[in-house]
Amino acid sequence: MKVPFLKGMGDRNFHVTLLYASFAGLFLLLCVEEKLVADFADGKWQSLLTRIALISLVGLLIVWRIEVPNQFRLAKEQQNQRNLLIVVLFLGTLSYPFAANISFLTKSVSDVVEEITKNRESRFDKLAALLHEFPSMYEAHIEHWLPLPQNYIHLNALVKIYGLGVSPNKNVAYGKNGFFFEGWGARRVEKGVTEDFDNIADYMGQIPxxxxxxxxxxxxxxxxxxxxxxxxxxxxxxxxxxxxxxxxxxxxxxxxxxxxxxxxxxxxxxxxxxxxxxxxxxxxxxxxxxxxxxxxxxxxxxxxxxxxxxxxxxxxxxxxxxxxxxxxxxxxxxxxxxxxxxxxxxxWAHHRFMDMVGLPLWLHRNEHYIKMIPxxxxxxxxxxxxxxxxxxxxxxxxxxxxxxxxxxxxxxxxxxxxxxxxxxxxxxxxxxxxxxxxxxxxxxxxxxxxxxxxxxxxxxxxxxxxxxxxxxxxxxxxxxxPENPAGFHSSYLRGKFLDHQAHRTVRPKQFTRLHQISDQEVTWEVKLSDLPPPATGEVRVARITFAAEDQCGADIRLYDTNDQSFDLAANDIHAEGRQLFLELPAVESTGRVVVAVPTPRGKRCAPEKLEIRSDLPLVKNSQ
Incomplete structure (x- = not known):
């Protein structure tokens, strides 16, 4: 067996080199012992052989680069030849895709420039258009016509997954026993909608x-x-x-x-x-x-x-x-x-998933695909x-x-x-x-x-x-x-109140007239000093019944026990005929409810009764 960079070395020298390579490979195998045992237990021979082959190659390269004991060292001239060979191979591997496509890249520049400037006459317009459009158009052109060679994508995925045990795609987390899980990054939600999701942080309970x-x-x-x-x-x-x-x-x-x-x-x-x-x-x-x-x-x-x-x-x-x-x-x-x-x-292998992570399809036909036949x-x-x-x-x-x-x-x-x-x-x-x-x-x-x-x-x-x-x-x-259409709020308030007849928090309250601000408005009040604090997750809905000839408007204001007012959203209130439904805010205490009622001449409109119901049965129920 002839190895160029070992020319001049005896068989013993070569055997020692292989021995060192074996030790290095064994050390690397011990580093991924758990994955090898799992592959063997599951009978995944392709995965097992792929790991061993990659680790053997890495072990040989490591020994190739280290300095062995003096008696087995290469001559200085041979070391220089070896190092030159490594540099050439390394630079050749990195530059091959670019060198192979240099003529295409040059032509691509001229094609994109021509596309941008073809409908513009003045030099100024052409220059302005190039400055504005060239970067994005050229990037899109290259991505479409010059994809990374498939073998490089496969090699990258194989080394990262089976050599390093990590995923080549941040949207995917590489687990044990061949399992892949949701990672973090952009995912398609619906047609035309893409959003970022951090599934890992959620699984760890970090974004409650x-x-x-x-x-x-x-x-x-x-x-x-x-x-x-x-x-x-x-x-x-x-x-x-x-x-x-x-x-x-x-x-x-x-x-x-x-x-x-x-x-x-x-x-x-x-x-x-x-x-x-x-x-x-x-x-x-x-x-x-x-x-x-x-x-x-x-x-x-x-x-x-x-x-x-x-x-x-x-x-x-x-x-x-x-x-x-x-x-x-x-x-x-x-x-x-x-x-x-x-x-x-x-x-079976999942085509789209393999394309997403970059793994070769032919090496991964180890899934099972199920059809359910009635x-x-x-x-x-x-x-x-x-x-x-x-x-x-x-x-x-x-x-x-x-x-x-x-x-x-x-x-x-x-x-x-x-x-x-x-x-x-x-x-x-x-x-x-x-x-x-x-x-x-x-x-x-x-x-x-x-x-x-x-x-x-x-x-x-x-x-x-x-x-x-x-x-x-x-x-x-x-x-x-998410949000619902506007009409859903009224159904919620009405249904919530009617659905919990047995869950009264306080006795029905009668309104007290405060004063008449003008000929057009009168204010009324109900005090809620005996209303117990809400429980966790509890929702309280109030119904105000009006004495009126027809539906009438009202301005609702809520105050806590310190007489600080609450802001109410428009969808917290729903009026229906001579009734008005209201969701109380989830705060420690609601002190009073004030209703300002417009009173046009000749029409009677006044709040009569306030009832509050809870959607939880375990509340203090005053009879």
Whole structure:
């Protein structure tokens, strides 16, 4: 065996060099012992061999560069030749992409300059346009026509992931046992909308909700519930966990060794369960239980961030099972896994994910891809739109709906004329989209609209579903709290008050007339000195009843026990006929309510009674 830079050395010298290289490689192998053992235990031979090959190469390069004992040193001339060879190889590797494309780069400059200046006549216009447009246009031109050679991208990803154990993409966190998790950085939210999310900080409990943000989320969701209930439509809110919450044992070691706080998921889930009557389904316990029952198949892809179609079935099964308790009048059937045949491709790779991190596809066909094929003789026999090949990554067909005014809407719709429920609307992100076909066993019409946190009110001009199921992924509650359309506030205040008749905080209060400011306005007052402080998460809604011939306006002012006034938002008050609904601020004490009423000549309008109700049962209830 001849090695150029070892020319002149004896066999013994070469064998010693290899011995040193073996020691260096062994040391590097010990540094990644945990990853090697995990690969071996999982039978991931490609990953194991890739690590060993890279470490062996690095070990040889290290020994090549170190000074061995004097008796084995190269002659000075041979050392110079060796060093020159290393420099040439290193510079050649770095400069090859540029050298190979130097003519293209030169031509690109002239092409972009020509494109910018072709419609401009004066030199001044051309110069001004070049200064303004050239940098961005040239960058876009190069990115489009001169992508980094694929082999360099693959090499970068292989070295970082299997050599260093880190991710080449900040949007991805590289975990253990081949798992990848959501990282931090820009992610597509909806079509044309991209935002930054720090999933790692959230998982570590470093960006918790404030108490006010929790109250805002509760209000936004309850507004949707009451708005739909007034239209005789039921609403269910579903919270979906990200993969890190279901498989935390596969997160990187540095995330498992740090003491973590509560995630936003845990905060919002606990808050809704303890302080709201909103129909709410938390999917995390069911997914964790399914993982404990059987380790295979997995519920999520190892690479992609979504649950697979087996995980989607567990989510669907959980939603239906809990809706059996929430809506006992509906004829739901408990979904059984035995209704499906599982077709599993065990040599599958996620194309888009591999492109995102830069790994070669042919080396990573080690995922399993699941299709859920409904068996004959079951609830899906009469489903008209389920793909013949089974439930997998095929989007539901688009159908056109027509409103009474003749306007139309394109929306995903699947049908099953023999299903028990008439109509079901699914609102959610790509996680809920994987569940859509399963619901065709439960409703004759299953509609699906993609939204991450917002509520598309316009759909109800075209369809009146029996139930609306809205799912939000853990990642998307990292955004700012969304807002509802203006009309939702009035439904919330009215419904909130009427829904809690047994939860009075004080006796109904009569107003006392203070004084008449002018011929056009009179002020009235109610003192609330016996009103107990609000509990955590508690919402209080007041109703003011007026003695009036018709609806009349009023200016509401609230004061605390120190006679300091509160600012009220416009949507905190809703007037309806001879009643006015008002949400009290979440402060320690409300001392009095003052109502200024305009009194046009010939019309009587005066507040008579104030009632306050709480949405929590455990309050001091004065009889």
């Amino acid at each position: 909700f404030s108490s006010e943000e929790l109250r805002q989320w509760k209000r936004i969701l309850e507004e949707r519930y009451y708005w739909l209930r007034e239209r005789e439509i039921d609403y269910v809110f579903v919270l979906a966990p990200t993969k890190a919450m279901v498989y935390p044992e596969n997160l990187p070691d540095n995330l498992q060794k740090v003491e973590k706080g509560l995630t936003r998921y845990e905060q919002l889930s606990g808050f809704l369960k303890s302080s709201s009557r909103l129909p709410f389904i938390d999917l995390l316990p069911a997914l964790l239980a399914a993982k404990e029952r059987q380790a295979y198949p997995l519920l999520f892809y190892k690479t992609d961030f979504h649950w697979n179609f087996y995980g989607a079935f567990i989510a669907y099964q959980t939603i239906i099972d809990q809706m059996l308790d929430i809506f006992p009048a509906n004829s739901f059937t408990h979904p059984q896994l035995s209704e499906f045949e599982l077709s599993i491709d065990r040599k 068996k004959l003789g079951g609830r899906y026999d009469s489903a008209l739109d389920v793909p013949p090949s089974g439930i997998h990554d095929v989007y539901p067909p688009q159908k056109m709906l027509t409103a009474e005014d003749g306007s139309t809407l394109q929306i995903r719709l699947i049908r099953n004329p023999d299903a028990p429920l008439r109509s079901l609307l699914l609102l959610g992100d790509s996680f809920l989209e994987k569940c859509v076909y399963f619901f065709s066993a439960d409703a004759q019409r299953v509609l699906n609209a993609r939204t991450v946190v917002n509520f598309p009110e316009h759909i109800f001009n075209y369809e009146k579903p029996d139930i609306v199921i809205q799912e939000i992924l853990n990642m998307f509650i990292l955004r700012e709290v």
